[in-house]
Amino acid sequence: xxxxxxxxxxxxxxxxxxxxxxxxxxxxxxxxxxxxxxxxxxxxxxxxxxxxxxxxxxxxxxxxxxxxxxxxxxxxxxxxxxxxxxxxxxxxxxxxxxxxxxxxxxxxxxxxxxxxxxxxxxxxxxxxxxxxxxxxxxxxxxxxxxxxxxxxxxxxxxxxxxxxxxxxxxxxxxxxxxxxxxxxxxxxxxxxxxxxxxxxxxxxxxxxxxxxxxxxxxxxxxxxxxxxxxxxxxxxxxxxxxxxxxxxxx
Amino acid sequence: xxxxxxxxxxxxxxxxxxxxxxxxxxxxxxxxxxxxxxxxxxxxxxxxxxxxxxxxxxxxxxxxxxxxxxxxxxxxxxxxxxxxxxxxxxxxxxxxxxxxxxxxxxxxxxxxxxxxxxxxxxxxxxxxxxxxxxxxxxxxxxxxxxxxxxxxxxxxxxxxxxxxxxxxxxxxxxxxxxxxxxxxxxxxxxxxxxxxxxxxxxxxxxxxxxxxxxxxxxxxxxxxxxxxxxxxxxxxxxxxxxxxxxxxxxxxxxxxxxxxxxxxxxxxxxxxxxxxxxxxxxxxxxxxxxxxxxxxxxxxxxxxxxxxxxxxxxxxxxxxxxxxxxxxxxxxxxxxxxxxxxxxxxxxxxxxxxxxxxxxxxxxxxxxxxxxxxxxxxxxxxxxxxxxxxxxxxxxxxxxxxxxxxxxxxxxxxxxxxxxxxxxxxxxxxxxxxxxxxxxxxxxxxxxxxxxxxxxxxxxxxxxxxxxxxxxxxxxxxxxx
Ligand SMILES: Nc1ncnc2c1ncn2[C@@H]1O[C@H](COP(=O)(O)OP(=O)(O)OP(=O)(O)O)[C@@H](O)[C@H]1O
Ligand SMILES: [Mg+2]
Numbered sequence: 001x002x003x004x005x006x007x008x009x010x011x012x013x014x015x016x017x018x019x020x021x022x023x024x025x026x027x028x029x030x031x032x033x034x035x036x037x038x039x040x041x042x043x044x045x046x047x048x049x050x051x052x053x054x055x056x057x058x059x060x061x062x063x064x065x066x067x068x069x070x071x072x073x074x075x076x077x078x079x080x081x082x083x084x085x086x087x088x089x090x091x092x093x094x095x096x097x098x099x100x101x102x103x104x105x106x107x108x109x110x111x112x113x114x115x116x117x118x119x120x121x122x123x124x125x126x127x128x129x130x131x132x133x134x135x136x137x138x139x140x141x142x143x144x145x146x147x148x149x150x151x152x153x154x155x156x157x158x159x160x161x162x163x164x165x166x167x168x169x170x171x172x173x174x175x176x177x178x179x180x181x182x183x184x185x186x187x188x189x190x191x192x193x194x195x196x197x198x199x200x201x202x203x204x205x206x207x208x209x210x211x212x213x214x215x216x217x218x219x220x221x222x223x224x225x226x227x228x229x230x231x232x233x234x235x236x237x238x239x240x241x242x243x244x245x246x247x248x249x250x
Numbered sequence: 251x252x253x254x255x256x257x258x259x260x261x262x263x264x265x266x267x268x269x270x271x272x273x274x275x276x277x278x279x280x281x282x283x284x285x286x287x288x289x290x291x292x293x294x295x296x297x298x299x300x301x302x303x304x305x306x307x308x309x310x311x312x313x314x315x316x317x318x319x320x321x322x323x324x325x326x327x328x329x330x331x332x333x334x335x336x337x338x339x340x341x342x343x344x345x346x347x348x349x350x351x352x353x354x355x356x357x358x359x360x361x362x363x364x365x366x367x368x369x370x371x372x373x374x375x376x377x378x379x380x381x382x383x384x385x386x387x388x389x390x391x392x393x394x395x396x397x398x399x400x401x402x403x404x405x406x407x408x409x410x411x412x413x414x415x416x417x418x419x420x421x422x423x424x425x426x427x428x429x430x431x432x433x434x435x436x437x438x439x440x441x442x443x444x445x446x447x448x449x450x451x452x453x454x455x456x457x458x459x460x461x462x463x464x465x466x467x468x469x470x471x472x473x474x475x476x477x478x479x480x481x482x483x484x485x486x487x488x489x490x491x492x493x494x495x496x497x498x499x500x501x502x503x504x505x506x507x508x509x510x511x512x513x514x515x516x517x518x519x520x521x522x523x524x525x526x527x528x529x530x531x532x533x534x535x536x537x538x539x540x541x542x543x544x545x546x547x548x549x550x551x552x553x554x555x556x557x558x559x560x561x562x563x564x565x566x567x568x569x570x571x572x573x574x575x576x577x578x579x580x581x582x583x584x585x586x587x588x589x590x591x592x593x594x595x596x597x598x599x600x601x602x603x604x605x606x607x608x609x610x611x612x613x614x615x616x617x618x619x620x621x622x623x624x625x626x627x628x629x630x631x632x633x634x635x636x637x638x639x640x641x642x643x644x645x646x647x648x649x650x651x652x653x654x655x656x657x658x659x660x661x662x663x664x665x666x667x668x669x670x671x672x673x674x675x676x677x678x679x680x681x682x683x684x685x686x687x688x689x690x691x692x693x694x695x696x697x698x699x700x701x702x703x704x705x706x707x708x709x710x711x712x713x714x715x716x717x718x719x720x721x722x723x724x725x726x727x728x729x730x731x
Contacts, residue, residue: 048686052678072685081686088683092701101697102687109688141701158687 007058018222034219079165148175185210309436408444478513507542533560546572567596585618
């Protein structure tokens with residue numbers, strides 16, 4: 001589904017991604033871990049098409065197609081979803097209105113009519129129940145005054161509504177309390193099937209106990225320096241990152 | 251030179267200006283220029299009584315002694331008042347009994363405007379008095395209104411049919427010599443609407459007027475007078491569109507609202523006049539005087555969405571004369587390209603326990619300038635007056651400007667006045683967030699702007715709110731590079 005070859009990217013004059021290789025297939029869960037500032041969010045943004053970052057070398061293929069000239073909204077239409085580490089506020093735009101617009105824009109891009117109102121409402125009800133979201137919450141302005149945890153839960157609500165092929169979750173666990181973490185993780189699991197894939201970026205083993213990864217990758221200084229199975233996450237928790245850093249130098 | 255279907259389609263596609271068409275109807279236009287003779291001729295043409303002619307002449311004499319105001323934060327080439335034609339009316343009979351009698355081309359224009367009368371009639375709750383090039387052509391729903399004793403007609407008709415009301419109230423809120431444009435309007439006003447709601451009557455439908463400027467080089471001078479008698483209620487909608495023209499068009503309207511004891515008037519405007527092209531050529535000059543007076547326990551709300559005009563100079567105001575009266579002003583002003591807007595409000599607190607609320611949302615894009623100018627005045631006699639003002643500006647790009655000029659004059663120590671102001675920019679991160687959810691940049695901006703304007707849009711009647719949202723979208727199209 002997603003194939004990244006020798007990806008280099010920079011912002012202004014600073015090189016942040018220095019040759020990333022990654023392959024994610026349908027039905028898989030990948031975890032990306034790594035120290036602060038190693039380039040995890042940058043990688044996510046580059047996959048999503050943020051223009052601030054310049055791809056200087058390498059390629060991103062999504063379902064066999066080179067994404068080089070693809071605008072961020074088109075990538076979204078193709079089925080790429082990013083749950084942001086820091087979701088932004090849009091004052092005056094309700095969660096409902098926002099998600100309705102997002103869904104209908106994607107449908108329009110696929111040559112479909114707007115989703116009928118009753119279908120939309122039914123879906124909203126279903127997904128908000130699944131994530132234990134109070135309906136009153138949905139009429140509030142998007143992310144405005146939301147607590148850290150509410151913002152993250154709202155990201156996953158949008159994920160559930162949009163049902164993308166590839167979901168990248170950038171530190172969705174940070175800010176969630178223990179119960180919320182379980183609810184959100186269960187929500188993600190329910191959405192999983194053999195045709196979609198999940199990339200979770202996290203610092204903690206805890207989330208991975210719920211969303212069990214098939215592969216774990218360690219990103220350090222813009223490169224994936226180690227990959228392994230789910231045990232790698234446990235090993236990291238125990239030994240810290242110095243261990244992988246040293247291994248790469250050696 | 252009527253447009254063909256194809257040409258019209260093309261024009262709508264380019265959306266340079268959604269309603270950019272022009273109807274070629276024979277019309278009866280006065281020679282350019284202004285003098286006492288012209289003023290008298292206008293009055294005669296309209297078959298007005300002598301007192302009206304004299305009132306116009308008096309206004310004209312005041313106007314001659316006045317100079318154009320300079321203080322607004324706007325720059326423009328002053329109109330040449332001798333180069334304007336002051337009267338133009340569709341040439342055929344000015345009044346029609348049924349639609350069949352109406353010039354088919356005129357009907358075609360209505361259709362293009364999306365206000366086919368047939369549809370309008372069916373649409374529950376909206377009565378339309380269409381002001382087409384200065385003369386009211388047709389009025390619908392009159393009967394339903396008449397049953398309740400409501401008078402809703404053109405001002406010319408009111409002058410003839412209800413002289414006692416017109417004589418009593420015209421110029422009572424905006425005196426002839428109030429300002430340069432008001433004086434000019436008083437001398438030459440062509441037509442406009444008149445509305446009277448009797449004591450204790452709640453007007454059962456939104457009253458609405460569509461204005462349209464349609465004659466090359468014809469200044470339009472509308473006069474609106476709304477009187478809500480004791481304990482009555484009315485919601486009045488005013489919407490404007492104009493064809494795109496190559497030369498500047500002057501519009502100097504006067505609107506007077508009178509809310510007697512316990513009455514309430516809601517006056518909503520969606521204004522969409524031609525703003526000029528990308529270089530700022532053409533476009534309507536909009537110099538409007540709007541003012542309302544509240545007697546005891548009365549309430550007046552002004553809600554406006556301003557997206558058009560090359561230049562807008564407009565301050566809907568409330569004089570809170572009666573004790574416990576309430577004045578409200580909700581405004582969205584959008585400027586793009588080279589547009590300039592200087593708008594705001596005046597709240598004059600004269601009575602005790604008077605309250606006013608001002609919510610102003612300014613959106614600037616392109617090279618435009620958007621100024622808010624507000625005055626809150628509390629008279630020495632106005633015990634416990636309260637005002638809350640909030641002015642928010644949203645900037646798009648680095649070449650536009652937003653300016654806020656709040657003036658406060660409080661002569662009574664019990665006054666409570668609060669003012670809040672914010673300026674924000676649409677952030678790259680907000681746009682990327684929307685993009686990531688499949689919303690393209692143009693739509694993202696529309697969404698963010700709508701959110702920013704929400705508080706004001708919510709004050710508009712439903713149908714108007716939808717229209718206003720579309721207008722916001724259209725007027726900001728192409729404003730991001
Ligand atoms: N727009 C930018 N301008 C300059 N530097 C940037 C920009 N965006 C990211 N960086 C830098 O790139 C590096 C990688 O940042 P990134 O946000 O990808 O890290 P991360 O791995 O997600 O870290 P964390 O675990 O703290 O979320 C950091 O040093 C950061 O300061
Ligand atoms: Mg990060």
